[in-house]
Structure formats: structure tokens, C-alpha cells
Amino acid sequence: MSTEQIRIKYFNDNLVRADKIVQGDWIDLRAAETVELKKDEFKLIPLGIAMELPEGYEGHVVPRSSTFKNFGIIQTNSMGIIDESYKGDNDQWFFPAYALRDTVIEENDRICQFRIMKKMPAIEFVEVEKLENENRGGHGSTGTK
């Protein structure tokens, strides 16, 4: 299995470096500085990294499952999308955080995780009057049991 190389820049000398990972694992990301949030406050938490993603890929950033329990924050965009073009020298990744309680996130706390994904193929929309397929029904149409 081949290994992809990703050029990464760190904005903070103290930040724990990302490890080489086993195929398929998500990669944890860390707060690059200590951030204090009051209940109901919103802040962008810097993740202290910028990357040049492999051509044709984008990055997906989501919270760790323990993030809310540990820090009382949720990610306001649910999932962060890192565009392939977001690769400038100052294109630092960030985590948009909303606090549901007073909290402190310490430098190097692992608050989220990411993976790279192949970008969608080019798509062209073709407008039609009818789709001519059977209706599946939605919003609970298959029941709960």
C-alpha cells in the first residue's frame, strides 16, 4: 500500500507533531493555544497547522466523540471542509467552537480529527420534467423497528 506525503507547516513550536498514521485512521488535531470560552461564547480555535493536500483531495474536520464531554464545546459548522486551494502560507486550519458551559481548552488538547477525501467528480445538472423512478418515500417512511 503506498503512503501519501502531505507537506505540513506548524505555526507553533510547542505543538505536538502529527504522527504517521495507519491507513484508514482519522488524524487527531490539537488546539494551538490555550483558549477560554464563557458559556454561549463562540471562538475560532487555531489548530496551528497549514497543509498542502494531495491534488484532487479535500480535508474533512469533525469533533472527536469525546470533545463535548471533555470541553463542553460543539463545532458550529458540524463538519469543516478544507478546500484543496486552502494551502497558502497563512491558511491555518481552525475549529469554530461554541461553548455550552464555561470552559478552558489547553494548548495541545486534542479537540478534533480529520481525514482527506477524494473530491467529487465534475457534475453537470440536466433538468428533466420527470425522473421516471418509483417513489421511495422519506422522513420515517420505513418505520422505527
Ligand SMILES: O=c1ccn([C@H]2C[C@H](O)[C@@H](COP(=O)(O)OP(=O)(O)OP(=O)(O)O)O2)c(=O)[nH]1
Ligand atoms: O471548520 C473549518 C472550515 C473551514 N476552514 C478553512 C478551510 C476552508 O478551505 C476555508 C474556507 O471554508 P469554507 O469554504 O467552508 O468557508 P466559507 O464560509 O464558504 O468562506 P469562503 O468564502 O472563504 O469560502 O476555511 C477551516 O479551517 N475550518
